[in-house]
Amino acid sequence: MAANNSTEIRYLNPVSVEVKKKKYCRFKKAGIKYVDYKDGEFLKKFLNEQGKILPRRLTGTSQKFQKKVSQAVKRARHLAILPFVTDLMK
Amino acid sequence: MNYYETVFIATPVLSDAQLKELLGKFRGVITENGGQIINEEDWGLRKLAYPIQKKTTGFYYFLEFSGEAAIVDTLETQYRRDERIIRFLTMKQDKYAQEYAAKRRNKNAKKEE
Numbered sequence: 001m002a003a004n005n006s007t008e009i010r011y012l013n014p015v016s017v018e019v020k021k022k023k024y025c026r027f028k029k030a031g032i033k034y035v036d037y038k039d040g041e042f043l044k045k046f047l048n049e050q051g052k053i054l055p056r057r058l059t060g061t062s063q064k065f066q067k068k069v070s071q072a073v074k075r076a077r078h079l080a081i082l083p084f085v086t087d088l089m090k
Numbered sequence: 091m092n093y094y095e096t097v098f099i100a101t102p103v104l105s106d107a108q109l110k111e112l113l114g115k116f117r118g119v120i121t122e123n124g125g126q127i128i129n130e131e132d133w134g135l136r137k138l139a140y141p142i143q144k145k146t147t148g149f150y151y152f153l154e155f156s157g158e159a160a161i162v163d164t165l166e167t168q169y170r171r172d173e174r175i176i177r178f179l180t181m182k183q184d185k186y187a188q189e190y191a192a193k194r195r196n197k198n199a200k201k202e203e
Contacts, residue, residue, distance in 0.1 A: 075181070078179055080140055
């Protein structure tokens, strides 16, 4: 009997099950058709702290717009609007 | 008749007069070669995200123009020859880019009023 009690694990707080949020492509939803390379602030949403481009699986953008975003980011990097590599951007 | 947009960065060590002369020169390059300037924006002195040629700031200038394809080659050779320009980028505007640019122009025009 005692063995059962000790094996029973009681959590202090309920385990928060990671609810699977349906990812969507923000460009299709917002109806944006063109990703501007001059707008650094908007492009920063697609970069991580090191300034690298976030993969589609995290941002959920469709392939068509991920290509446009990556091209815009590369152009912005060429024009020194965005850094190639940095630490603790944002 | 294509629509292009170009951005170039000039060295920060220029005086105002030199800068105006530089801008006039590139405006002339476009108009002489049969191009037509649609919109210009001077973003002024801005900090660069990384140093270019040991400089950390630069004068950004944005130009939108339309013209034949050959105009871009002459423009870019001018950019390469001029040592005051430290970086440039020209791009052909597709359908959506033109819409975006038009919207942006109206927004700026409205902002100035």
